[in-house]
Amino acid sequence: MGRPADEVYNALKKAIQTGRLAPGEHLVEDNLRTEYGVSRTPVRNALRRLAENGLVTIEANRGAFVASWTSDDAAEVMSIRALLEPHAAALAAERRSDEQLNRLLEICATMEECERRRASDFRDELARQNHELHTTVLESAASPRLYSIAANLTRAPLMVGSFQFYSDEQLFRSLREHRDLVAAIEARDAASARAVMEAHLRQAYRTMTTPAPN
Known part of the structure; x- marks a missing residue:
C-alpha cells in the first residue's frame, strides 16, 4: 500500500x-x-x-x-484484560529492566504534565500515553505470548478512546493509579502490582460504561 x-x-x-x-x-x-x-x-x-x-x-x-462497540463488547474486552494485565503487571515487577522502569516513570510524568497544561487536544495525548504505559508494562513482563494477546486488546477502539469519557476527577484518579502501579513495579512488589492493575482496569470499565459529567 x-x-x-x-x-x-x-x-x-x-x-x-x-x-x-x-x-x-x-x-x-x-x-x-x-x-x-x-x-x-x-x-x-x-x-x-x-x-x-x-x-x-x-x-x-x-x-x-x-465500527460500533456495545456495552457487551466493552465488558468482554475488559474482563479479558482484567485477567491478563494484572498477571503482566506482576511479571513486570519481577522482570522489568531499569530502562523499562525509567520509561514508565517518564510516561507518568508526561501524562501528569499533559493533564496540568490541558492543551486543546490533551485528551488525545493522554490516550496515546496511556496506551504506551500499558504496552510498556506488557513489554516489561518479558512474555511474548502474553504480549501478543494482551496488546491487541489495548488497541481496541473503545479502549484507546476511553479518556474522552473521563471527568476531571476520574482523570486524576487514573493518573494516581498509574503512579501506584509504577511504584509497585519499581519496588518489585508483584502482589501489589497485580492488585493495582486489576483495580485500575475495573475502574476504567466502570468509567466507560457510566461516564460522569465534567
Missing part, C-alpha cells in the same frame, strides 16, 4: 480511536477523497485495512462505517 493510503489510514485510525469519528458514523468515500486530497484507490485501501483491524465495517451497497 502506497504512502497516500498510509496517510489516510493513520488519520482515520487516530480520529476513530480518539472519538472524533463516532461509532456508526458513515465514512463516505467521496468526502474522504476531498478531505485528504487523494484518489479513490488510497481511500478504499485505507478503509479495507481499517476493516481488517476491526475499526471499520464495510457493508454491501451501503459503504463503510465506524
Whole structure:
C-alpha cells in the first residue's frame, strides 16, 4: 500500500480511536477523497485495512462505517484484560529492566504534565500515553505470548478512546493509579502490582460504561 493510503489510514485510525469519528458514523468515500486530497484507490485501501483491524465495517451497497462497540463488547474486552494485565503487571515487577522502569516513570510524568497544561487536544495525548504505559508494562513482563494477546486488546477502539469519557476527577484518579502501579513495579512488589492493575482496569470499565459529567 502506497504512502497516500498510509496517510489516510493513520488519520482515520487516530480520529476513530480518539472519538472524533463516532461509532456508526458513515465514512463516505467521496468526502474522504476531498478531505485528504487523494484518489479513490488510497481511500478504499485505507478503509479495507481499517476493516481488517476491526475499526471499520464495510457493508454491501451501503459503504463503510465506524465500527460500533456495545456495552457487551466493552465488558468482554475488559474482563479479558482484567485477567491478563494484572498477571503482566506482576511479571513486570519481577522482570522489568531499569530502562523499562525509567520509561514508565517518564510516561507518568508526561501524562501528569499533559493533564496540568490541558492543551486543546490533551485528551488525545493522554490516550496515546496511556496506551504506551500499558504496552510498556506488557513489554516489561518479558512474555511474548502474553504480549501478543494482551496488546491487541489495548488497541481496541473503545479502549484507546476511553479518556474522552473521563471527568476531571476520574482523570486524576487514573493518573494516581498509574503512579501506584509504577511504584509497585519499581519496588518489585508483584502482589501489589497485580492488585493495582486489576483495580485500575475495573475502574476504567466502570468509567466507560457510566461516564460522569465534567
